[in-house]
Amino acid sequence: MSPDNENKTTRDRLLKVAETLFAQRGYHAVSVREITTAANCNLAAVNYHFGNKKNLYLDVFRLRWMVRARRVHDSFTQHLAKHDGASPTEIIQALAEAFIKGPLADDERFYHAQLMMREMAKPTEAFEMVADEILRPFFRNLAKLLQPYLPEEIDEQRVNLNMLSIISMVIYFNFARVPVSLFTGCTYDEAFKERLIQHIVNFALTGLNVREKEKSL
Amino acid sequence: MSPDNENKTTRDRLLKVAETLFAQRGYHAVSVREITTAANCNLAAVNYHFGNKKNLYLDVFRLRWMVRARRVHDSFTQHLAKHDGASPTEIIQALAEAFIKGPLADDERFYHAQLMMREMAKPTEAFEMVADEILRPFFRNLAKLLQPYLPEEIDEQRVNLNMLSIISMVIYFNFARVPVSLFTGCTYDEAFKERLIQHIVNFALTGLNVREKEKSL
DNA sequence: TTGACATTCAAACGATCGTTTGATACAAAC
DNA sequence: GTTTGTATCAAACGATCGTTTGAATGTCAA
Numbered sequence: 355m356s357p358d359n360e361n362k363t364t365r366d367r368l369l370k371v372a373e374t375l376f377a378q379r380g381y382h383a384v385s386v387r388e389i390t391t392a393a394n395c396n397l398a399a400v401n402y403h404f405g406n407k408k409n410l411y412l413d414v415f416r417l418r419w420m421v422r423a424r425r426v427h428d429s430f431t432q433h434l435a436k437h438d439g440a441s442p443t444e445i446i447q448a449l450a451e452a453f454i455k456g457p458l459a460d461d462e463r464f465y466h467a468q469l470m471m472r473e474m475a476k477p478t479e480a481f482e483m484v485a486d487e488i489l490r491p492f493f494r495n496l497a498k499l500l501q502p503y504l505p506e507e508i509d510e511q512r513v514n515l516n517m518l519s520i521i522s523m524v525i526y527f528n529f530a531r532v533p534v535s536l537f538t539g540c541t542y543d544e545a546f547k548e549r550l551i552q553h554i555v556n557f558a559l560t561g562l563n564v565r566e567k568e569k570s571l
Numbered sequence: 572m573s574p575d576n577e578n579k580t581t582r583d584r585l586l587k588v589a590e591t592l593f594a595q596r597g598y599h600a601v602s603v604r605e606i607t608t609a610a611n612c613n614l615a616a617v618n619y620h621f622g623n624k625k626n627l628y629l630d631v632f633r634l635r636w637m638v639r640a641r642r643v644h645d646s647f648t649q650h651l652a653k654h655d656g657a658s659p660t661e662i663i664q665a666l667a668e669a670f671i672k673g674p675l676a677d678d679e680r681f682y683h684a685q686l687m688m689r690e691m692a693k694p695t696e697a698f699e700m701v702a703d704e705i706l707r708p709f710f711r712n713l714a715k716l717l718q719p720y721l722p723e724e725i726d727e728q729r730v731n732l733n734m735l736s737i738i739s740m741v742i743y744f745n746f747a748r749v750p751v752s753l754f755t756g757c758t759y760d761e762a763f764k765e766r767l768i769q770h771i772v773n774f775a776l777t778g779l780n781v782r783e784k785e786k787s788l
Numbered sequence: 789t790t791g792a793c794a795t796t797c798a799a800a801c802g803a804t805c806g807t808t809t810g811a812t813a814c815a816a817a818c
Numbered sequence: 819g820t821t822t823g824t825a826t827c828a829a830a831c832g833a834t835c836g837t838t839t840g841a842a843t844g845t846c847a848a
Contacts, residue, residue, distance in 0.1 A: 382596075382600040474750050485750070512770065518755070522743035526742070532691060537731055549728065557732075
């Protein structure tokens with residue numbers, strides 16, 4: 355148990371410990387006994403505080419994941435608010451920074467992305483919740499921000515695909531650290547994250563074709 | 572059990588059934604009993620043919636995943652061989668087609684991507700194997716093909732990031748079908764896959780900045 | 789026909805799973 | 819001091835897990 359856990363309630367310790375374990379290894383690979391041992395409490399505590407294991411998993415999303423996602427989203431919008439009338443460059447940059455550097459501690463961000471990936475691969479009840487409360491609003495917000503800068507003839511379908519491509523990058527670079535480190539030879543230190551942000555901005559900006567260049571393909 | 576399984580050996584049926592179940596729900600969420608029931612054989616068959624459950628999982632990668640990955644890679648290179656002296660457009664197009672349409676049946680491709688994502692999120696012994704035999708060679712091959720067309724001043728680091736961005740898209744659009752369908756409103760039919768390919772080619776091509784346009788950012 | 793080998797089978801193994809129980813400790817309210 | 823409610827605890831529950839066993843098959847060469 356980490357030192358900063360000692361002064362929190364059993365319930366909070368369970369949520370925190372459960373989140374990291376679920377993120378690292380998935381729902382079924384983690385046992386209630388392992389969670390309660392790591393949280394330094396009795397085995398029955400999970401059922402007492404959350405009813406059952408599944409409900410603990412859902413509460414991890416309700417009480418930790420979604421709260422954190424809102425912090426990321428807020429960081430994104432506040433970053434934009436500072437430079438009013440944001441350009442596409444600034445929008446993508448704000449987005450990449452919110453997700454790659456952002457308001458989260460490094461471990462936090464990793465676990466956050468891992469949990470989301472697991473839900474995307476095999477959605478549970480948690481995904482519906484997250485989709486309604488976080489993903490869809492964020493998606494709409496981002497599309498609305500970028501729409502004015504996209505070529506006029508572009509249809510809604512292609513806007514969506516562009517959003518998804520950006521999102522695929524920020525998510526992938528967060529959650530797939532092992533293959534990314536393997537192929538780049540880099541660890542996720544501050545310098546590398548800065549390079550990641552610059553890359554995403556560059557790649558996404560030109561990919562979106564927001565500048566009026568001749569488009570031959 | 573699907574009809575085409577009836578004339579195969581118990582061993583082959585186990586590999587096939589285990590792959591889809593592991594892909595759908597992950598290693599720990601699937602029991603040996605469930606696998607053997609679905610494969611229409613006795614419970615002890617897994618331990619008889621593969622030693623234990625973990626070895627069955629590894630053999631799924633050895634005997635099914637890697638074989639299939641080589642088929643995709645071959646499809647990619649053969650597609651390129653037809654148009655010799657491939658342009659960047661043709662390279663990315665061949666890559667996107669190999670991964671999005673490619674030589675695989677639709678279910679196959681989905682399970683293939685799911686298995687890979689699970690390994691990327693939480694690597695096991697299977698990942699080392701796949702990284703050595705498939706991922707690294709493919710990564711090097713792709714980088715070598717595209718290198719001549721990239722801006723000369725680009726360093727190796729940025730080449731790697733560009734490769735990873737392309738890969739992140741093809742993987743993401745394959746494995747994250749639920750959120751993609753949710754946000755686009757599209758199912759993965761032939762028309763949508765064709766649109767996906769075109770999008771990836773467009774996005775990646777301009778993102779790579781392969782054409783000599785003024786680069787302002 | 790016999791023996792050797794490969795495969796399948798029902799049954800059981802010990803271990804671990806999520807969950808429940810009833811006792812206990814400790815506080816605040818009356 | 820008693821009551822009430824919250825929280826934690828050790829212990830046990832039945833169920834399911836991965837694995838093992840030994841007998842029952844089928845196959846084919848000797």
